[in-house]
Amino acid sequence: MQISESNLMKHLQFLCSRAGSRPIGTEGNEMAASYIEQVFHSAGLEVESQIFECPRWQIDEVFVEINNQRISGIRANTSSMSCDVVTFVSPLSTIGELEEADLTGKIALLYGGLTKEPLTAKGFKIYNPDRDQHIIRLLEEKQPAAILLVYSKLSTLQPLIADWDFHIPSATVSPILGRALLSNIENEVRVRINSTKQIGSTRNIIARKRGTRTTDRIILCAHYDTAFGTPGAFDNASGVAVLLSLAEEFGRRQLEVGLEFVAFSSEEYIGYGDQIFIAHNKLTEDQTIAALNIDGVGQLLGNNTVTVMGGSESLREAVAELADDYRSTIWTNPWYESNHYTFFSHGVPSIPFSCNGITDLIHTEEDTIGWISPERMNDALSLVVRLLIYFNINLHNGAESSTSENRISPYRHG
Numbered sequence: 001m002q003i004s005e006s007n008l009m010k011h012l013q014f015l016c017s018r019a020g021s022r023p024i025g026t027e028g029n030e031m032a033a034s035y036i037e038q039v040f041h042s043a044g045l046e047v048e049s050q051i052f053e054c055p056r057w058q059i060d061e062v063f064v065e066i067n068n069q070r071i072s073g074i075r076a077n078t079s080s081m082s083c084d085v086v087t088f089v090s091p092l093s094t095i096g097e098l099e100e101a102d103l104t105g106k107i108a109l110l111y112g113g114l115t116k117e118p119l120t121a122k123g124f125k126i127y128n129p130d131r132d133q134h135i136i137r138l139l140e141e142k143q144p145a146a147i148l149l150v151y152s153k154l155s156t157l158q159p160l161i162a163d164w165d166f167h168i169p170s171a172t173v174s175p176i177l178g179r180a181l182l183s184n185i186e187n188e189v190r191v192r193i194n195s196t197k198q199i200g201s202t203r204n205i206i207a208r209k210r211g212t213r214t215t216d217r218i219i220l221c222a223h224y225d226t227a228f229g230t231p232g233a234f235d236n237a238s239g240v241a242v243l244l245s246l247a248e249e250f251g252r253r254q255l256e257v258g259l260e261f262v263a264f265s266s267e268e269y270i271g272y273g274d275q276i277f278i279a280h281n282k283l284t285e286d287q288t289i290a291a292l293n294i295d296g297v298g299q300l301l302g303n304n305t306v307t308v309m310g311g312s313e314s315l316r317e318a319v320a321e322l323a324d325d326y327r328s329t330i331w332t333n334p335w336y337e338s339n340h341y342t343f344f345s346h347g348v349p350s351i352p353f354s355c356n357g358i359t360d361l362i363h364t365e366e367d368t369i370g371w372i373s374p375e376r377m378n379d380a381l382s383l384v385v386r387l388l389i390y391f392n393i394n395l396h397n398g399a400e401s402s403t404s405e406n407r408i409s410p411y412r413h414g
């Protein structure tokens, strides 16, 4: 294994195994933040922490009892309130049924058209379909004692609601449990959710390397937070490992163009981290050449992907040409999510690095290091490095770096 590959794996290992799951407001999140900060410091960079308040939620117990028997296949929705209710279930599969239902004191059992997709959190500004807002509004009007949402797949349960500002206790249940509940609407059932909700804190960590020729900078970013209950190897310890290796690569070099490394938090929860970053860094007035976001790279059974959102045609061509040298890397369509979307929507040319492969690994406990290939991660790292060289040399009035010492070597170790 090359040194850069083992270095990537070292970072990946720390994030997934030592820090573990890293949702905002948790110890794992703080542990990852301290680690990232320390790596940035050791790399010789100026480091700033952008601390902000966030939900701190913990789940201690969740179960359903039908005829005094606990049935498996339930998962509390992220940020759910606590409850302990014994009452009747009211099954609902369409917005029409929901509109007509009287849910006072009942357990709403949502399935079919109502649970085809997760319900977007109320505070999520980027993408919030009318359908989701309508369903949430109806549920808030009708105030059931609890809500159970039937997951529409037989695979690992994913919470169908993750909303700090939604105050009705809720959980996601497997199709098998959903079926059992549906055939027991004559009987009272018990739903117990025992959770704690507090205010916590998290932070974006920003590390800067000033350029010698210009105050313009290139932003390199990756989010280090995860969803609940996942070690988040692919999403997104892989991206953070690449970001940290880049910081180590460039931290002590003389660069003509500045670099800013941003380890974002709260990407998984309504993009708080981005909102805080934008509030403190006025991008439109700043000279931001481009933002490179690394979110989920290096899957063993996948291809790294890259695309360009915004910017010039020549930038697009240059990135495509560089990517062409990596046989397993493919060009993909723009995707309007993650941290690069924030930069793109503020007019900064944005380049997301990601990966196809086993897509439903994401946000599950299965998202472990075993799915990550050190070689593939190193390919992503190497492509970013080559792209930085392209920017450094070509983007400013065509000025070439004056001496070969100023030039960045594309590969770290030969």
Ligand SMILES: [Zn+2]
Residues within 6 Å of the ligand: 223, 235, 236, 267, 295, 296, 338
């Ligand atoms: Zn991600």
